[in-house]
Amino acid sequence: xxTTNTTSDxxxxxxxxAVDLRLGGLPLLQRRELVTDLETHIxxxxxxxxxxxxxxxxxxxxxxxxxxxxxxxxxxxxxxxGAFPLPPPAPGARPYAADTYAAEPYAPAPSRAWVxxxxxxxxxxGLLFIAGVVALMFVARGDAASSVGPVPAPAEPYLPAPxxxxxxxxxxxxxxx
Amino acid sequence: MADVSQLSTxxxxxxxxxxxxxxxxxxxxxxxxxxxxxxxxxxxxxxxxIYPLLSRLRRVGWLDSKWSESPTGPPRRYYSLTAEGRSALxxxxxxxxxxRRTVDRLVGTDHA
Numbered sequence: 001x002x003t004t005n006t007t008s009d010x011x012x013x014x015x016x017x018a019v020d021l022r023l024g025g026l027p028l029l030q031r032r033e034l035v036t037d038l039e040t041h042i043x044x045x046x047x048x049x050x051x052x053x054x055x056x057x058x059x060x061x062x063x064x065x066x067x068x069x070x071x072x073x074x075x076x077x078x079x080x081x082g083a084f085p086l087p088p089p090a091p092g093a094r095p096y097a098a099d100t101y102a103a104e105p106y107a108p109a110p111s112r113a114w115v116x117x118x119x120x121x122x123x124x125x126g127l128l129f130i131a132g133v134v135a136l137m138f139v140a141r142g143d144a145a146s147s148v149g150p151v152p153a154p155a156e157p158y159l160p161a162p163x164x165x166x167x168x169x170x171x172x173x174x175x176x177x
Numbered sequence: 178m179a180d181v182s183q184l185s186t187x188x189x190x191x192x193x194x195x196x197x198x199x200x201x202x203x204x205x206x207x208x209x210x211x212x213x214x215x216x217x218x219x220x221x222x223x224x225x226x227i228y229p230l231l232s233r234l235r236r237v238g239w240l241d242s243k244w245s246e247s248p249t250g251p252p253r254r255y256y257s258l259t260a261e262g263r264s265a266l267x268x269x270x271x272x273x274x275x276x277r278r279t280v281d282r283l284v285g286t287d288h289a
Contacts, residue, residue: 019225030232033232034228034229034232037208037228037231037232037254038225038228040208040209040251040252040253040254041208041209041212041224041225041228043250043251044207044208044209044247044249044250044251044253045209045213046250047247047249047250047251048209048249048250063216063223063224064223064224064225065222065223065224065225065226066223069222069223069225069226070223070225070226070228070229073223073225073226073229073230074229074232076229077229077230077232077233078229078233079233
């Protein structure tokens with residue numbers, strides 16, 4: 001029983017890994033999401049049916065489709081802007097079989113190396129822009145303040161003038177004056 | 178035989194997604210439920226290809242999803258139809274009826 005479960009779990013792990021390896025050209029979130037969806041699907045069907053034997057698990061995987069087919073659907077649904085399609089698997093690769101997945105080397109997608117750089121540039125540009133706007137605001141305020149200075153106060157200000165300081169008796173000087 | 182499977186693949190393309198929308202029109206369903214339904218109906222040769230479709234329908238805003246506990250297995254992701262998805266489905270229904278009538282007339286299946 002334990003041995004059977006382990007074999008079944010291995011088959012599931014290998015299947016998920018094989019799918020994941022084929023999704024290198026997808027946005028990371030989509031890639032993770034699909035693997036999670038498949039993992040959840042397999043676990044749900046196994047729980048519903050009490051499917052633990054290797055044969056039952058392989059049947060679930062068979063119904064899901066080969067990793068190539070599932071990955072191809074993922075690229076097709078990602079749309080032209082969402083994915084950087086990887087070249088198809090080498091011709092002569094063995095068709096769906098639980099023991100073929102682990103042999104696949106992990107191929108990181110080189111075409112996406114620009115993404116972090118682009119994001120970094122975008123962030124720096126954004127920060128510079130904000131800094132510029134803030135600086136401009138300060139300059140504008142400074143200009144406004146200095147240009148208001150010499151202008152005579154309007155005859156009837158909107159706000160009441162601050163209360164006048166009481167007149168000091170002659171001869172007394174306010175501290176600090 | 179490759180031509181036959183290509184034909185049905187081509188026919189499914191563009192219509193399958195509306196079958197998904199219709200499936201969750203009146204009640205929310207979880208991923209495995211939707212996927213199994215398409216497998217049983219032979220609408221999807223490989224059930225695993227439905228998950229990328231669900232993902233796209235969510236990204237375009239026609240479906241919404243939320244995780245919920247399950248009494249028997251792992252948490253389930255329930256899908257529901259958004260207002261945009263509902264109007265897309267209505268639009269498809271009108272288009273589909275016209276399209277089907279025209280094709281039936283042209284290929285001689287209108288009394289089949």
